[in-house]
Amino acid sequence: MDDSKVRVCYALSYFHPLESGAERQALAQGVELVKRGHSVQVVTHAVDGLARDEDVQGIQVHRWVRSSRVGPLFAVSFVAGVIRALRRLRGSYDLIHTHQGLWEAIATGLGRQTFGGVPTLVQPASSGYYGEAEELSRTKGFPLLRRLILRNHAFAAISADIEDQWLRLGVPPERMFRMASGVDAVHYRPGKSEIESALLPRPRVMFTGRLHPQKNLMRLLDAWPAVAKLTSANLILVGQGPEHDRLKARVAELGIADRVQFAGAVNDPADILRAADLFVLPSVAEGMSNSLLEAMATALPCVASGIGGNVDLIGEGVGRLVIGDDPAMWSDALIEILGDRDHASRMGATARHRVETEFALPIVVDRYLTLYRHLLAERSTSRSDRPW
Template sequence: MRRDRLLVVIDGMEVGGSQRQVQQLLKGLDRQRWEPELAYFRSDSFLVDAIRRDGIPVHFVPKRRRVDLRFLFAFARLLRRRDYALIHAFSLTAELASVLARPLSGRQPLLVASERSFALDRPAWFWWLKRLVLGRSAAVIANSSAGATATARRTRMPDAMFATVANGVDVPTPIAAGERERMRRSIGVPAGRLFGLFVGRLVPVKNLPCLVRALAALAPAQRPWVALVGEGPAQSSTRQLAHDQDITDDLSFLGERNDATRLMQAADFLVLPSHFEGLSNAVLEAMAAGCPVIASAVGGSPELIDNGRTGMLFRSDDVNALASAMAHMADPALRFRLAHGARQHVEQHHTGAALGAATAAVYDRCLRASQSSSQLIAHPTRGSAK
């Protein structure tokens, strides 16, 4: 079997949804068919260590400023030296770097672009740059149909360019009841309280004010204790709002952690009140962990969650609906039913192997199309009348 060298590129490898999917993809690809490698430009994390442990070459090409010619030439040297068949870029900055470095490298690897965050508030210049990138790409892989449709419309690129490949996730081994209780005690969950969890960057798009106000809307006897896992610029404003709403004892900030899956297994539910999402890794990981999910019905979340069967959806920014959903989570039978349905759905549709196979199918299609095009150029009269 022919093996093609592949470079997955992302600007930063901090702990985030796209970075986790990079790890899942690299691990899930068939090594008999592909020689995968990773390149990133800033922000190391434990995810890079895990990728190295899987035997995948990792290239750190430091980028020191927004316009950095030294970085660009270093990236071009990497492309020239390793002679990749294909580049899969996971962010706009990685896409732009790939577009600019290819001609400098003297190589012509195919470029596969991405659509992952489904952000509706991007400025006009973003879509102009995205259209420029897509015009030089062989395909675009989106992690949700909603994201693919929105990006195709805003860039005015044909729908046929886009392939939807859902995120993949590991399904963890269930934890024992004693370990679950130990985890809860270790982070200070009050005895007898319903334990809710948020996992993600503390940024405006996650709409944490909706969560704070929903907690405040519940009577103290109904109110769950909620822990926020993650860091970001919205942390101080969220703390202030919690103080203003008099719920500081009901909300805990745990910071960035590398045991989010264990926390999900210990929690009674996960909540994601975002204004918009692509296909949320936090939601998918919670479903795999058997943690019931409450999420706003935005972006790719309705593609993951069958409301009432594999999780609960509420209308975006509807404080009362979120408060009601959290109150319903006090029912253990409901939590069990949602957790069972969610885990079963993940096992059938969202494994790392499924992610690798579906993504590789797009790569193969792009390479076949390129080879066919090259053959037509080399033999322009083939099939024509004599």
């Protein structure tokens, strides 16, 4: 077994403590790599009030990138800032891994010859309308930007949908690698919750994540009156975001305020997930959802939209995929699972087993290390033999 140490530099717009899905996954994987003796650095945005350089659980974070907030100047300044930072760090890393696939990937594609010839691995965070491939196609200068991104050495797709989109954009199949996100299955586990008394009574259907249009929570609320009528379940929405006020107003309009709880943001969703009976994720776009993985690790049956990485996670016996946007389809799926506790319990156990065997963080990081070493081995071959 190859036990050589790897020095990897992540590039992404923001990093801990400013987090969404990609940032959380980069932190989790980076910490696991550091625990194994590898070196992890991060190049990211400068943030007022946060240190320019910081050790975060062994990861060396460099908040050096400053960008304009004005239209096209953002892109130019961000790309230039990433290139400058990576050039400054040249020699301290063996490989660059972007945990997002738009401006970070443009920066590594444009500047790759100045980074010492190290491999550059691009990992788009999502698919669908909010994903990088579709955002790229809507961006002025798309043909040139696409060519710059395709200059990167390799691409990691965390879902079949992402893989398909980027192959259609022109990534050669031999430079595309199917990967996955991981979850700490020791931390996220079934068990007793310490916050039962702070929540509406069981059974509880729970969502965790950003209250953002991407999560399509308005459709879930439209489905809830039927669920409330035929079951005793309560809906718990965990998180904050720009949709908060609109969602609260919709709850009032529907007359379901006594059956829906806005629990706010939590730093660590592990304990509140243990207080749930069923997890729901109605998003219109996902890469491979951290929230869905966390719910599966907690042995919750899951109802999720049939899009993006949800399709890769919710296999036979794990839960239910809902295809389409009809509220009745959502309410039917929720009512059916809530009405059969034994079946729901079996689904949760199957979800937990799937995480333990395929998506536990150590397993996923093993896969990334294998890919890193493959790319580094290719680097050592003759330049004339490379596909880039």
